[in-house]
Amino acid sequence: MMAQYPNCYRCRARLILTHRTGLIPNPIARFQPQVRQPMHPTDNLSSASHWHILGAGAIGCLWACHLQLQQQPVSLLVRSDSKLQQFQQPWSLSGQSQAEGIQLQAELNQSESPISRLLVTTKSYDTLAAVEAVRHRLSKDAVIVLLQNGMGQQQQLAERLPEVPIYVGTTTEGAFLSGHQLVHAGSGESWFGPLNAVAKQLGEAPLRPLLSLALHSGYDPQILNRLWQKLAINAAINGLTALHDCQNGVLADNPEYHQQMTQLCDEVERLAEALQQPLFEQPLITRAEAVARATGTNFSSMLQDVRHRRRTEIDAINGYLCDQAQTLGIDLPHNRSLLEKIRQTHPTV
Ligand SMILES: NC(=O)c1ccc[n+]([C@@H]2O[C@H](COP(=O)([O-])OP(=O)(O)OC[C@H]3O[C@@H](n4cnc5c(N)ncnc54)[C@H](OP(=O)(O)O)[C@@H]3O)[C@@H](O)[C@H]2O)c1
Numbered sequence: 001m002m003a004q005y006p007n008c009y010r011c012r013a014r015l016i017l018t019h020r021t022g023l024i025p026n027p028i029a030r031f032q033p034q035v036r037q038p039m040h041p042t043d044n045l046s047s048a049s050h051w052h053i054l055g056a057g058a059i060g061c062l063w064a065c066h067l068q069l070q071q072q073p074v075s076l077l078v079r080s081d082s083k084l085q086q087f088q089q090p091w092s093l094s095g096q097s098q099a100e101g102i103q104l105q106a107e108l109n110q111s112e113s114p115i116s117r118l119l120v121t122t123k124s125y126d127t128l129a130a131v132e133a134v135r136h137r138l139s140k141d142a143v144i145v146l147l148q149n150g151m152g153q154q155q156q157l158a159e160r161l162p163e164v165p166i167y168v169g170t171t172t173e174g175a176f177l178s179g180h181q182l183v184h185a186g187s188g189e190s191w192f193g194p195l196n197a198v199a200k201q202l203g204e205a206p207l208r209p210l211l212s213l214a215l216h217s218g219y220d221p222q223i224l225n226r227l228w229q230k231l232a233i234n235a236a237i238n239g240l241t242a243l244h245d246c247q248n249g250v251l252a253d254n255p256e257y258h259q260q261m262t263q264l265c266d267e268v269e270r271l272a273e274a275l276q277q278p279l280f281e282q283p284l285i286t287r288a289e290a291v292a293r294a295t296g297t298n299f300s301s302m303l304q305d306v307r308h309r310r311r312t313e314i315d316a317i318n319g320y321l322c323d324q325a326q327t328l329g330i331d332l333p334h335n336r337s338l339l340e341k342i343r344q345t346h347p348t349v
Contacts (some may be wrong), residue, residue, distance in 0.1 A: 022121035055121035106305025124316035150316025193223025
């Protein structure tokens, strides 16, 4: 009988973990991994790396479960005793990937053990404070990976820690927590790549354990282009759905909302052009409309934040775009107006 290796693509189908893929069309980009190396017993690269995940919410727990299922050492970092308690019982994973009885390890930020691989999955606005809280634990060879929506926090962290290799990622996986159950609601794809010079020098190697999980993931040395694509789509959809309290698909169907989405897209394209930042081959509005239709019944994360009276990520999305425009002396009146309306209605701190 053939041996099974959990990190090996050839053996993956045999894993106890059930992962259903391809059920939800990926609206942003077709998955074409550019550089990917199989993890077989002959590959001992990074197999002993212990991953610490800062941000034990939906995305952090999804990656923690998948690392654990691939027998990669992983611990979640939490900021309160009450959160720590949640990890005393086993977790189950349902939806697009399924597994039972996953015992996740968790520890407080202020624990002492050194951190060499840090995956940050907090909301964008918590990034700097969260990393600061564990900074004293970073080992000399530490590598940080930020997997979040929005932009700005990554560059701020890179400025703060120029000597630490910083990678960034973007994902279209969908997940939420429900008690001790992690619901993997939508299967998507994730891309990772280097942000600063030290990460570019190291290349893909430190990320291999993340790239070999049963989540569609790839490495892209030009990762900022993908972050911009996600930012542009989020800027066109998320804030408007929060403002109008509607599902994504309504933006494509309602002529007035569609017009507003077009105005946002035109401004984002103008800014991207001024920054010489490529977006899509098609006009942004065409892509945004396609995404709104493909995810038509979804309630965007920003709308859900607004409904639950949680802080939104608007500052790292439309806010980031307005800041970039301001430094170039460009006005984005529709993005600014949306930003101000969401800020007025919903707290940003
Ligand atoms: N969920 C999705 O389907 C999805 C999909 C694509 C992208 N994203 C993006 O991924 C990122 C994470 O999203 P999410 O849905 O996983 O968010 P989430 O469920 O709100 O999780 C964020 C976690 O970060 C923790 N945190 C904040 N500050 C911390 C600190 N100083 N120390 C330790 N933990 C800290 C929070 O802890 P507390 O519980 O203590 O507050 C919370 O558990 C966001 O940028 C989001 O836009 C999410």
